[in-house]
Structure formats: structure tokens, C-alpha cells
Amino acid sequence: MTLLEGLTPVAPTGLFTVAWLMIAIPLLSAGLLLVLGKMTNSFGHYVATLAPIASFAIAAVLFADLLGRPEAQRTVDASLYTWVKTGSWTIDVGFLIDPLSILFALLITGVGSLIHVYSIGYMAHDPGRRRFFAYLNLFIAAMLTLVLADNYAVLFVGWEGVGLASYLLISFWQHKPTAATAGKKAFVVNRVGDLGLTMAIFTMLAMFGSSSFTAVNEGAQHLTPTWATLLGLLLLLGACGKSAQVPLQSWLLDAMEGPTPVSALIHAATMVTAGVYLVVRSHAVYAETPAASLAVAIVGTVTLLAGAWIGTSKDDIKKVLAGSTMSQIGYMMLAAGIGPVAYPFAIFHLLTHGFFKANMFLGAGSVMHGMHDDVNMRHYGALAKPMKITYYTFLMGYLAIIGTPFFSGFYSKDSIIEAAWEKQPVLGALALIAAGITAFYMTRLMIMTFWSRERWQEGVHPHESPAVMWVPLVLLAIPSVVAGMVMNSWIGGWLAPAVGGEVPEHASWVPTITPVGLVTLAVVIAGVAVSYLVFGRKAIPAEVPYTRNILTIAGRHDLYGDAFNEAVFMAPGQALTKAVVAIDEGVVDGAVRGSGTLTVGLGAGLRTLQNGYVRSYGLTMIVGVIIVGLALVIGRLV
């Protein structure tokens, strides 16, 4: 904790004073595209692609600057102006550039830029291309606001902004009713998470008089355990909504209705990891509450198993990847729940996952591009040959996610499993099993898509995508392979001061051989082998086979996430709505419905004059007066 207290942010100098440009540029570009409208149809997407690249350049320069600084000066707080000031509660609009946020900024703008480039090809023939790019820019701006904010209130602005952008992009193909429903679902489920974050911010303001990270970090040390736990759980609720963690996971699978680059950028690489960021950012709170930390770890573990489970039984390639995303974010959450030792691992896995998952999603987009937008893997097969580049880049992602030694996922995931093992063997064992399941379902995906025999539908002629699409794939495949090796020795020490962690003693690109590591490897190999035995040796049926396997059936139904939502959130909500409407109508004699129909037109209006209903309204008032009076009387008696 001594490290933490020494970290007073320094004042911004040079380029740091204009760090807000990183956000302003994509925001301006989005505004331009939306305001100028059709005028920008021909060149808008190029402008929109340049915006995140410019932001990336700024982030890279800032990163280089931070690298050259001594540890104590790597936290820069660039405050812009006072947003709300109410005596003892002050909220500034300001940005914090520190080792944690700059990594995020690089990931968002870096992967974001590649996905913009890719989208030029992917959305080439879409009539709404300009709008699409405007929304993408809007998302980049909001996401950067989220990670660069120096306090929770501004973070919340970004938080809502990414939610809005995500909503717009999921329902982008609004002609599909499923897309509109999916967008709505994402919005509503996310609002449940927002409830947690909002209440957390109020609690912070009430406790510390400020929502700035510095003040919260400082004040958290004086919190009573009860308040710290409450705060931790509220933040966790927020994180669950945004990061699709159980029990708020159901929206992510439906979110795959959006265009594939959106799935890659928002629903795999960046936005869904915001919950992990939130937990890691609030490390000082969790340091005071083992209970809430444990809750985070448990939520993470449950989700990583649930996601993997769903991944095993889906035939829609994007939904398999979505289940896998849930599962991998579960790993990050687990790491975040373990505590200071594992915070760097959470972020480490977040970065490597950002690379290989974006890579695979874009790869899936490339496959769909060649297969007439079919997402059913039962109609794929033997695509390795006609789509060589897509295949090899996807293969890199596959090897990374299952944890092949020396690939990026290997370093980050193994670190988490080991840390979990040390902290709590039960969680460690579950994480280990999930690693085997990951190998199983990813191998299944590879077999069904790229290997095995071709099961293409009539008239489908798979072909490689244009260069504007495969170049980003290659550029993402490279870090999928090497990011682990490059960062393993460095990231722990880099992040430690920002996340209140401890500087690891030894880490290099040479993996340390540990018993847990060996067991993990064995489990992964077993997963691959089982998958090969089950799916690789006989032909894949083109129709969904009938099964009595309860596990498969549950997986196909998203583990009944919708049924759960319906029972827990929707049914009471609808019952409440019905009750309120019934009471309202009952008391006022259906006048509500009556005048509702009156608006249909003048003709209908002539027919019904609602003479008697005022009586009922009046009666409501009188009854109300009596109830209020009675409430007061009862209040005094009690």
C-alpha cells in the first residue's frame, strides 16, 4: 500500500495537456459524418478511418513519453474544467493518463483503427456505410472517455456512451427484427448494470465527497468493511452488465446480430472488457473487502464455465466466438477477483484477448463474406483451401486462445490459472477445466469451418476477401502470436504501481515450468484430442442432430439465460405493469383506454363523450386524500 500513497498524479505538460484530442478527433469526425449527411457518402469512411489512427498516434507518443519517465511520474492528471461543484462535492472533467489507461487507449485506437480499415471492405456495399462509420467513431470517442476519465462520473459518461453506440450498432441492420430486439435487450440489460454503477458513484460522493480515482483510492483505506463490501458489490453489478457476466450475460449472444466488425471491436476486444477495467481501477476498494473480491472471482469463474459451455453447443460461428468471449472475460474477472497479485494478469489477458479475439471475429467476418453471410458452421467445411490467408490468421488466433506454448494466450491465461490455484484451489481447478473446454470447442470450430469436408450450400463459392480486409487480419495475427512473449516480462512491473499490485520477482519470455502449467497443458491437449475424436473422424451432419444430452440442450438454449431474465426481471415487471394498468383502469372506469381510442380520429371522437368519468377521477382524488391522511395517522401511532 505504500506504493499507492506515493502515487500523486503530476501536472500535465506538453502533449499531455491536449490528451483530450484523442477523444475529440473521433467525436468530431462522427459529428461531421452525421451532420453533413449524404455529402460525405463518397469519402466519409476514409475520414472516419483516419480519426482513430490520429488518436492512436497521440496515444503512442504519450506512451513513449511515459516509458521514458521514472515510475513516480507516470501518472498524469489533465483536468479540463469543473463540471459540477456543490460545496463539498466536486466533479471535474479531467483525464488520467497512467500506465493502465494508456494501454487501454492503445488497444482501443490500435485495434479500432484496424477494424475501421477492415470495415471499408466489409461494408463496401452497405447503403448505410456512412452512418456505420459515424457510429464506430462515436464508439471510439466514448470508449476513450471511459478509460481516460480521471473520476467515476466522467467514466459514467463514457460508460453510457459506449452503451448507446453499442445499441446503435447492434440494431444497425434495423430491417432485421432480431437486430432491433437484440439492440433493445442490450440496452435494457445494461441499464440494470448501470444501476449498480450509479449507486456506487452516489455512495462514493457521499463517503469521499468526490468521485475522482485519487480521492476514492485514498478514502477507501478508511472505509468500514461493510461499506467497502457494499461499494464493491455495486461496482461488480455495473461490471457484470457491461462485461456480460452471469447473471447479466444474456445480451451478448444476441448482440451478434450487429455487423461483424462491431462484434470484433465492441463485443470482443474493447467495450465488454470495461467491467474488468472498472474492477481493476477500483482496486483500492476491493483491497478493503475480501468478500466483494471473492464475489468478483466467483462471478468470473461461473461465467468462464458458462461461456465455454455455450461455446461447445452452438453452430453459429459468431455465437461460438461470443460464448468464448464471455468465457475469456470470465478469466479476466477471476484474475481481478484474486487481488493485487493478479491485476496485471487480468489486464495482460485483456490485451492478448483483444488481439486474438478481434483477429478471429474479423476472420469469421471474412468467412461469412465468402459464404454469402451464412453463419451456420454446418454449411462450412474445408475452407482452409479457398481462404488461405483467413485460415492461417485464424489459426494463429486459435492457437493463442487455447494456450499453445509461446503464443500470446498461453502466457496470460496460464498466469491467471496459476494465480487462481494459489489463491483458491477450487477456483483454480474450475479455471483449469474451462481451459480444456476452450480447447474442445475451439477445435470443434476449426474442424467444422476450415477442416473436414465441404458442406457448402448451392451456389456458394468461397473466395478470399480483398486486401483491405485481410491486411488487418495479418496485422492482428502478429500480436496474437507474439504479444505474450513481448509483454510477459514487462507488463507486471509496468502496471504494478497503477493497480496497487506488487512487482513480480521474475518473469521473462521463457515460461517457468510449474506443475500447474504442465497440468494445464495436458488438459488442453486432452480437450483438442477429445474434440478431434468426436467431430474430426466422421462427417458433420448438415442439420442439427437430435440429442438427448442435457448439457448440449442447455448450451443450445444459452443456458436458459432468457428464461432466467424472463422469470426474474420481465415477469415481475409485466405483472407490475398489468397491475398498475388494471388499477388505473379499474378505478377510472377504463377512461384511459376510452380516450386512447378517441384519438383515432374526429369521427370516433364524436361518438363517445366521456360524461361520467370525471366522477371516478374525483373519487380517486378523495380516496387519495383519505389514504394520505391515514398514512399520517398510522405513522404517528407506530
Next chain:
Amino acid sequence: MTTLLEIAAPTIEYRLLGPVLIVFVGACLGVLIEALVPRQWRDEGQMIVTVMSLVASIVVLWRTWGPGWRTVGAMGAVSIDGPTQIIWLLILVFSLLATLLFAERKLGGGVTSFTPMAAAVPNSTLERDAAAARVEHTEVFPLLLFAVSGMLLFPAANDLLLMFVALEIFSLPLYLLSGLARYRRLLSHEAALKYFLLGSLSSAIFLFGAALLYGYSGSFSFAVIDAAIAAPSQSDALVVTGMVLVLVGLLFKLGAVPFHSWTPDVYQGAPTPVTAFMAVCTKLAAIGALVRIAFVAFGGLRWEWQPVVAGIAILTMLVGSVLAIVAKDIKRLLAYSSIAHAGFILTAVVGASTPESGLPVGQIGSIAGIAFYMTAYGFATLGAFGIVTMVRGAAGERNDLVAWQGLGKKHPWIASAMTLFMLSFAGIPPTAGFIGKWAVFSAAWRGGYWWLVLVAVLMSLVAAYFYLRVVVAMFFSEPDPEVGDVHVAVPGIGTTIVVATGAVMSVVLGIVPGWVLDLATSASQLLR
């Protein structure tokens, strides 16, 4: 003996009361114009008088702005303190914008939203002749000004009698205005009658409460009632009953549940500019009066009314939000939305975060929070109703939500502005509504009502859902083929100003709210 018969001349702070007096004089001038000016010039004349008097009133208010001016005037009958002045400012600014909606003619093809002849039977020959002759009721402008003058007096009233008089001054013109819609006149008549009958009932309830309070304390003055509560000389049954009745009278005007039933019908039936005016300015006047009476007269009974008002707030948020979900008419939806907003505002009243209850000077308490909330709400509401007047079919506005489907494709600008208003209503950052919610919730939180904040945040989630419905209808639904003629008419300059101002302020107040919050905080000290 002679001294007893001497009557001291009352002292009136004319300058301080200037804003009210100017508006009242303007209204009287308007009546004279109706009587003396030839028909073809009346419209321009009324417009000039209305706008001039509102602007002059704002100028006079601004010249007397500040703690140095604030005092209890007119022999203790009127309290011109910070809360009064900030609510005056808001009422005047929003009335000015509403006036622009009143005067809109371009949308209706050269005619206003008001009926050509209110006295004619709907669909009669008389009415058709009047319409053909382009007869107009330019009286709406003086009616508006009379209503505004009552609204200004209402939150300033420092005794029950004046408060009642002010209540009637602004209510009567509103009853009339509600019945003047050009289209769907039966609905409009019905709205007016309902509003009148229920309004009279609420006035009666208020008056009864006032009588009981007089019986208890021997005075109508808030300060005396407060003193009587502080030093009770008899059983407090009288004062508690009186308090309930008076509060109910005010909650009716605010549109709180269970005294809300009139709201959807009246909002739907009244001409849209009148609805916009009522939704903002009546609420402002009512909340101003409620705050004064609750904090000044019943401050000592705070522990009694806080839980009850908390219950009403929850009920109001719940019923408003839930009924809005099933509303099929945009004006009804906005009416339910306004009910829900009344609930959110009440959370700040419940918090009672005032200097008297230990709030340090210069901090945002209940009153500043309410003022900011109403500012954000006012701009978004006027803007939203402005857009409602623009979506039209063959027979006037199309208020059914079905007709709004697919609007985003044909009119992205209008749909975007409406979306902005919906986001502000829902309290999504960085819109003004977010800061507004934040301000009232923090007042409730400071008052110790953290559980009420929890419920309110939960309710704002439900509310977000129905605002989303409007957005979904506009952007993500295909136009219904059976819906008939729907088009967005090009508005005149007035409506354009209202919508644009609303949109700009909804964003600006979300990003740089400091200046309004400071203004509101500097004017949140109640005088008794």
C-alpha cells in the same frame, strides 16, 4: 382612541414586484387590444404586447436580482426571496418560448392551433363559416399572460390566502385555454371540463385545509403557522389535517399520484402549445409553492410529512413510468412522463436538504436541485412538444405513436432532436437531464433518504425503457402502411427557435451545467 382608527398605508415594493405587475399590465393591455384594435392588427398587436411584457419582466427581474434585494414584501404577504426569483426567471423564460409556440401559423397553413370560434358547436356551420372567414381567438395571448401572472404570484405567496388567489388566477385561464383546440374539439372540450371540475375540487380541498390551518394558528401567514407548530397550544390534529389537505391541493397541480388522473386527458385534449406551457410552467409554479409551504410553514412537521411524500414520490414515479410504457399516443406518453418527472422532483422535496436542516451555505440542496431539474425538464419538454406540433396528417397533428414510425429515415434531423429530448428525459449523460437527476437525487441522499434514491434510480431505468420506445419507433420501425397521411410540416421561425433552443440547452446544460447550478445555488435561501 383616534390611533385605533388610523389605517397605516400598506407599503408595496413596486420595483421588486415589477415582474408580476408588468405581466399583469400586459395582460390587461391585451384585453384592451381585443376591445379597441381592428381585427386584422390584433394578432400582431397581441404578439408585441405579450413578448414585450415578458421581456420587460425578465429585465426588471434581472435588475433586482441578488441577495441584497431579496425581502419579504407587501406587508408580509409576498416573499421575494431566492427561490421565488429563480422560479420567476424560469417561468418567464419558458413562457416566452411557449408564446412562440402559441403564435405558430406556418404549420397549420396560416392558422394557429386554436379554434376559430370556441363558442360554436363542433362541426357546425357556424364553426365552418368562422374558419372560412379566418376568424381567430387572439384572446389566447392575454389569457396566457393572466396565467403567467398568477403563476408568478403563486410560489411567492407567503400566506395561504394569497396563495389560493394566485392558484385561481392561473388556473382559470388554463381551463379556458385547454378547450380551444382547433382539431379534435370534443376531446378538447372534454379536457377543459375535466380540468375545471377536478381543479375546482382540488381548490376546494386546498381551501378547506387553509381554513383548518387558520383555525389552528389564527393566521394565514406561513411564519405564524410555523411558530404555532413550534409552540403548540392545542392538539395538532387540526394542523396535521390542514397540512394534508393543503399539500393535496398543491400535489394536484404538480400531477402527483394519486392526484394525477386529469393529467393524461388534459394534456392530450388541450392544444399542444397549451399542453407544453402547462407541462412546464404550471409544474414550476406548483413545485415552487410546494417547496415554500413544506419548508417554511410545515418545516417543523418535517418528520411527519417526509415519509408520506416519499411514498407519494415512489407511487408517482412508478405509475407515471409504467403507464407511459403502454401509452399509444405521444401526448399521453409525454403526460405520463411528466407525472414520472413530478415523482423525481418530489424526491428532492423529501430530502429537505435546506440550510435549516443543516445544509452548508453554497451547496446544492433541494431547492437548487429542483431548479436545475426544472430547467433541464423545461427545455426538453418545450422542444418535444414543439416537435409534436410538427408531425401532421390531414386533420392536424398525428399524435398516435404508430404515425411516428419510420420518421428517422425521412426526417433525420427532427428525429434526432426528439431522440435528444428523450435521452435528456431519461437522464442519460451527457444530457442536461442527467445532471438534473443527479442534483435531485443527491438532495434526497443528503437528507438521509438513500433508499428513496435507490428506488428512484430503479424507476429511472423503467422510464428509460419507454423513452426508448419513441426512439425505436422513429428509427428502427418501418412505417405502418395503414397509417395514412403523415408528414413533418416545415415550421415557422417560432417553433424552430423553441426546438433548437431546447436541443442546444439539453446538450449545453449537460456538458457545462456549472453556471446554472451556481445561479440556482445562489438563489436557494428561503425567507420567511
